[in-house]
Amino acid sequence: MYAFEVERPSTIADAVSALKGEEAQALGGGQTLIPTLKQRLAMPSTLVSLTSIGEMQGVCVGDDGAVCIGGATTHATVAAAAAGSYPALAAMASHIGDPAVRNRGTIGGSLANNDPSACYPAGALGSGATIVTNNREIAADDYFQGMFATALDEGEVITEVRFPVPEKANYQKFVQPASRFALVGVFAAKYANGVRVAVTGASEGGVFRWSEAETALASNFSADAIADLSVSADGMIGDLHGSPAYRAHLVKVMTGRAVSAAA
Incomplete structure (x- = not known):
């Protein structure tokens, strides 16, 4: 140091x-x-x-029904406090890293870093969350801008993240056993106006939405709806843990598991 x-x-x-x-x-x-x-x-x-700022900690439910999480809230707190209001998000938080990581790491830190294999980017993008900073509100679709890249300006702080609660949702992660990061993770959420499927761990461009699966699942929210779909290996991460083709295959597998578990 x-x-x-x-x-x-x-x-x-x-x-x-x-x-x-x-x-x-x-x-x-x-x-x-x-x-x-x-x-x-x-x-x-x-x-x-940022860990001593009380106004950036905790979980609550807003007047619109959205789950609001302070930017300095730890993964362990999310896992416990959001279990009743957004079970899928709480379950995702409960499997991030190990107990030491969950009791130190924060949702704001994870989203600000935007690691291409982190879980929270998939949860936020899959939920259509709003990232609130000291300056503005940013829709998740506009926030994530590539590997380790976000819409945050210099000195901008994530103060809160607001998650609309879906009718059904689930997160499935194929774990890299050494790091506990997602080799591929998929967050699938069904809302009244459509379905969102967000994928982490797979793409060189970071977290992304699988739009073809969203369209198919909107009319039939079951694993059968994506049976005939495939994911291109172009642009997928390739390393000693898995080839681009392997990760592309896992995207479909984990999406099917997430949808089945949610339904």
Whole structure:
């Protein structure tokens, strides 16, 4: 490691002010950032911890029925507190990493980092969530912009994420056993006005929606509806854990499992 300063603001306004400092970087649970610092892949002079901001923590249900989760809320809290209001999302959070990761990592940190194999991007995109920052509200369809890329501006902080609750939903993850990340993960959600299917872990472009499956499932929400569909291997991740063709095959398999479990 190397020498750096740590600030612990107690309000969103103070955090935003601190992030205006030269070479300052926001710190959520640190599950991605701390290893990055150790490898000197990032070297901010100041870390601005968001974990002491009470207004960015907790889970509640809004007047419109949406589940609202503070940006500094840990995965473990989501797993416990959202179980009654959005079971599929809570179940997804309960299988992120291991207990140590779930008790430190935060939803805001995960979405801000947008790791191509993380679970929350699929949950947010599959739910049609709204990412709320200190400046604006961003629809999930506009928020994710490629591998590790998002619509966030410099110094912008995720303060809350709002999830419309679907009629049915489920998340299925084919786990990479060493990291507990998704080799391929699929979040499928059925709403009154259609179906959303979001895929993580598979594409070089990060999380994406499988539109062909959404169209087929809109009229028949069952695994049979996608039986004749296939996913192209073009642009899929290829590494020692699986080839592009293998990941493309897993997208269909995990989508079928998610739909069957939800239905």
